[in-house]
Amino acid sequence: MSVRKVVLSAITLLTISALTACGGASATPQSTFDAAGKLEDYSLKGSTCTSQNANVLKTGDQVKIQANGTTVAMGEVGPGKLEDRSPNNGYICVFDFKVSGVPTGQGFYKVVVEGQGTKEVSEVELKSGTFTVNTTKLEDQPK
Incomplete structure (x- = not known):
């Protein structure tokens, strides 16, 4: 695997982790x-x-x-x-x-x-x- 693919994969994983940690896609709707x-x-x-x-x-x-x-x-x-x-x-x-x-x-x-x-x-x-x-x-x- 090239260095470029490894870097892009790492960035994608970090972005998904950050969104999940901040409640990005799974935010609870407000009452x-x-x-x-x-x-x-x-x-x-x-x-x-x-x-x-x-x-x-x-x-x-x-x-x-x-x-x-x-x-x-x-x-x-x-x-x-x-x-x-x-x-x-x-x-x-x-x-x-x-x-x-x-x-x-x-x-x-x-x-x-x-x-x-x-x-x-x-x-x-x-x-x-x-x-x-x-x-x-x-x-x-x-x-």
Whole structure:
């Protein structure tokens, strides 16, 4: 066997060993969960939750989940449902959202609603499916 073949074989073995030791090809997939919640739009200007009447949100708007400043999963706003909050608030539109594939173990996440702002929330709240936010109370709202 030539010296060149021996050197190439040694390099190949070292590369495979390094990848295996670092978890290269056999990495365990990270555990994930589905984030779900409700977005309340108080800007209703009619009797239905259509884009003409609910000025803040609309079906299909993007929802991002961020952890440590990086987007880790994306989903979208579902159809709005009219809810009576009388006597104080009258009718509002409530939009469900669901984002699949959110990695566990990050502690706190930011829910980023397209064109509306962000809200920091714990993993426990996101997993519960009961997370609700009034869109007028989002942080970093566009001017």
